[in-house]
Amino acid sequence: MECIAELEEKGKAAKAAARKLATLSTEMKNKALRMMADGLERHAGQIMAANLLDMEQGRAKGLAEPLLDRLLLTKERIEAMAQGLRQIAQLPDPIGEGLGAQQRPNGLRINKVRVPLGVIGIIYEARPNVTVDAAGLCLKAGNAALLRGGSEAIHSNTAISRVLAKEIEDCGLPFGCIQLVENTDRQAVREMLRLNRYLDVIIPRGGAGLIRTVVENSTVPVIETGTGICHAYVDASADLAMAQKIVLNAKTSRPGVCNALETLLVHQAAAKEFLPSMLAALREAKVEVRGCPQTRTYGSGLQEASEEDWATEYLDYILSVKVVEDISVALDHIDRYSTRHSEAIITRDYDAAQRFLKEVDAAAVYVNASTRFTDGSEFGFGAEIGISTQKLHARGPMGLAELTSYKYIIYGDGQIR
Template identity: 65%
Template sequence: MNIKEEVITKAKEAKKAAKALANISSVLKNKALLAMADELERSTEEILAANREDMDFGRDNGLPEPLLDRLLLTEERIEGMAQGLREVAQLDDPIGEVLEMKKRPNGLKIGQVRVPLGVIGIIYEARPNVTADAAGLCLKSGNAVLLRGGSNAINSNKAITNVLAKAAYEAGLPEGVVQLVESTDREAVQVMFKLNKYLDVLIPRGGAGLIQAVVNNSTVPVIETGVGNCHTYIDSEADLDMAKDITINAKTQRTGVCNSMETLLVHEDIAEEFLPIIIEELKNKDTLVKGCSRVQKIVDNIEAATEEDWATEYLDYILAIRVVNDLDEALSHIDKYSTKHSEAIITENYTKAQKFLDLVDAAAVYVNASTRFTDGGQFGLGAEIGISTQKLHARGPMGINQLTTNKYIIYGNGQIRE
């Protein structure tokens, strides 16, 4: 079977499965999700063996350390994937939820009910945990899913998909609800771009290059997940101990993810006190600091930040720092460079906090907390399909509700239009 045949065949199977899945009971879907979780844990050694192949390939080919961290699976991470499936199973089933029902003057009762999107194609990079998250969320929301992961994680993705598909089928779900495009050739992605007949939506999850390739080339509707050039602003009225802890967490807790902070903005009134402390802490965490000219005057041996740095999602142990005159200058900087993912202010001043919440245009806006919380699991969604930074259909972490659409239902009693 050639590449195009593989993709189309699996898309057809997914379309057939989606029709059956749309009307399957919550009980059966939850049974399948729990079975998938159990089977993941039972298959830990098999999955880890496959992941070791991917890790060895990644190291041999010079994959950067943050990307290796995203690729790595451990017993704990597999347990986390299984727990995510169990949490999704505990969520209320969105399918069939009546969103509203109104009676018109002519007696017609017109309402809206939540229904699945259908077949969801997901194109993603070296994040094998996405395989389990996507499968669980799609199945719970009544959708079949066609996955296409990156070549760096192909062995891990094959192992995980085989485990999940087998468990779902044995639990009673239709065959074909979870499938992986195994070809790592770019032609497979090009085929998916044009499968309007079988795919209802495409969701890219990865770096800016992947996202733009999908957005610019797909004729299938796209839900765009976002690049995370995230900022934290330390106000003049911030608790500096809190500011230090949040800064270190937002930058270094896990660097290769879209909700990690990439630029730190510091009010000039506290810059001389705060910058030496935080930069020393960051260097202790092996973080390269780049700064504006005002930062360089306060702390020695700081590399100059360029215009490009302010616009860069590093996904690495690199942080750009800028001293600003006030909240308005911080807001102006964020407005210019933000990718509208996650932004934070650290302040004890309620008025400033509220102004920040009101004026910052982003999917998630924080007061006195780390941007690392922008995550479906942390938001109580069980897992996420990605973080949407667009404004149509879905925004922020996308859980089961964001994988549905609505249809109108109308009850009549013989009405005809005059």
């Protein structure tokens, strides 16, 4: 099949490139990143023209507005992508970092050092900026990248990847460092999941369906980046003005991303004072509220929340709201429905905050702050490859260090066992 031939060719090139990338100097990698950034800005018109085709097709297919927003590229967004590459160039190079050393009684000197993962496959949906972030982070961490974006962004991703590849080639880096799988057939994804002979790891970025498909079918090791059913719990002692500000930001600043708020839990002691104004503010922000029976008594025309709502990542202007008896019930609800991404408590009670921090099992747990901060750049990591919700290898925003492994280097002078 055509997709198998493409993957075979590109996988082989990536494997060869990875060997050379692992030995590149920091200076060479940073030079390539800066050239990639310059190339994006020089070719912004060409990239936006390709993006226009994707936007037109997206509207024809009836993509929701938040998804169209994720797909859209403007001059400002392309400049931001370029700036992201320059920021990666300024970050410390993790490769070769010493992670520990010891000398054994027999004289062996054992060093633990950070090394690239090798070839990283990344499967993602309608966010063309991921093409740039992934390319930049993988390159700085000494990895080759095989990228497979969604069909909704194929024109944008193709234009971007060709610009980046040309800059990399002009910089003298090996062919195959950054490659895009241009076949949009779903069979290409299934074949990529079995590309063990070339890929060292696969990272999926997208909705629950994509992630489930990758996790359940991949024979290549997977770093699972999760969907975000993120909760905010407004405690009895919360500063209600602060709570309203946080909820509005977490829900409406960019609803189509994984760190957006999807469920609001409110202590029954705060509900009477908090919910009428909160619901009015959400209505003004064009957010559809789906509430429990008690929530619906504080507003008119609210849809009743179903069991499915509590388990849904909307990625839209929709919020489920539930009044709970106390923090224990809130914690039980979060434990049942959380995707282990980001959870927040708004409270002035130190003990409640500490209990929430200790008992909530998530990659990021907040006290009195919006879940929207779960982001590589906001954490000071530069761009990120995704938010890992698993516990092995990496958890939370995955920056440069999370795209590496380590090995032991042992020096001897003739020791035998």
